[in-house]
């Protein structure tokens with residue numbers, strides 16, 4: 110359920126016509142609905158309310174500070190994976206004591222920043238990282254609260270590029286080695302092991318892999334406690350999928366109640382790191398048709414958004430529904446099959462392939478649906494394309510929450526050395 114709907118054949122985000130926003134800010138533009146963001150957060154959190162928990166929004170999905178603030182206002186913490194994400198979270202006003210820091214490659218400077226901010230917990234992903242976190246904590250006269258990110262070797266049954274909990278993946282530490290490392294961590298002056306963590310993948314559409322992973326972690330917590338290591342937090346990551354096309358992921362209520370049942374009597378504070386579920390269907394990418402072109406084998410609709418704006422179709426062959434912003438423009442009727450492509454000089458620059466959709470005309474606005482997660486946050490400047498504007502709709506008002514980049518932004522920080530500037 111989201112707040113993008115047609116009223117008299119015109120697409121609205123909440124109470125604002127999408128066309129009106131595009132006339133003011135141009136295209137391509139990401140448009141998010143505050144109502145949907147809040148609704149998704151509440152629906153996700155609801156089943157966890159009876160137990161001690163923190164929802165730490167995984168901000169890599171959509172990291173605009175206005176979006177972070179929407180969730181922080183609802184009590185959300187944040188799952189971060191870099192110094193840059195820490196900076197954004199603090200800039201948005203997220204409470205540092207609700208921040209967890211995951212990621213396989215934390216630099217000493219980033220660890221220092223997180224220690225100084227006094228975040229809740231580092232999710233440590235290797236033995237070398239554990240030593241570095243200890244060393245940095247001692248150097249700063251602090252103790253780092255940590256969990257080890259365990260790789261439980263569970264198949265998440267998702268796209269191989271976004272599976273993280275198999276032993277062939279770079280993420281986390283296997284169960285046996287983790288148990289050993291907790292023992293070693295107990296002797297480290299700068300380390301306080303308070304949690305166990307895992308995140309097995311993204312866009313999961315089955316419940317069983319989550320439960321299997323939790324069972325492995327539960328077993329570990331029992332072993333650790335029997336060794337005198339008192340684990341207080343269980344972080345089960347994110348990963349719950351959303352319907353993009355035909356998928357039927359478990360409803361958040363089902364996911365939540367199954368997990369709450371599974372950890373009954375475990376006596377831990379649960380940490381949840383949803384990303385896609387909170388923002389995916391709360392955002393769209395609106396683009397304008399530049400040209401239509403009939404090739405010998407295919408029809409192409411060339412639009413002003415491209416793989417630099419939304420890379421998911423190119424990277425994972427991901428499906429995003431295409432909706433016309435005005436359903437019956439210029440009396441064009443009928444259905445077509447076409448590739449929706451951008452201006453970038455790559456054959457993989459497509460937003461939809463061989464897609465059946467309503468016929469379109471040059472100048473029409475099209476909405477790529479479910480683009481709120483891993484849309485803008487994975488965008489780039491490839492082909493020197495300024496990144497899109499981001500807009501947040503709130504009832505009958507809207508706010509530009511990120512300006513469209515300018516050409517000047519494209520060369521910010523670039524310099525021609527004087528020796529190269531000389532022409533003679």
Ligand SMILES: Cc1ncc(COP(=O)(O)O)c(C=O)c1O
Pocket residue numbers: 167170188211212308310311312346347348349382383384385386482
């Ligand atoms: C450590 C970690 N936590 C949480 C998430 C959020 O995942 P999702 O957006 O699938 O909920 C990710 C991304 O997959 C992640 O790497």
Ligand SMILES: N[C@@H](CCCC[NH3+])C(=O)O
Pocket residue numbers: 169271311312421482483487
């Ligand atoms: N970027 C991916 C998900 C990976 C999540 C990061 N751990 C997507 O668009 O589906």
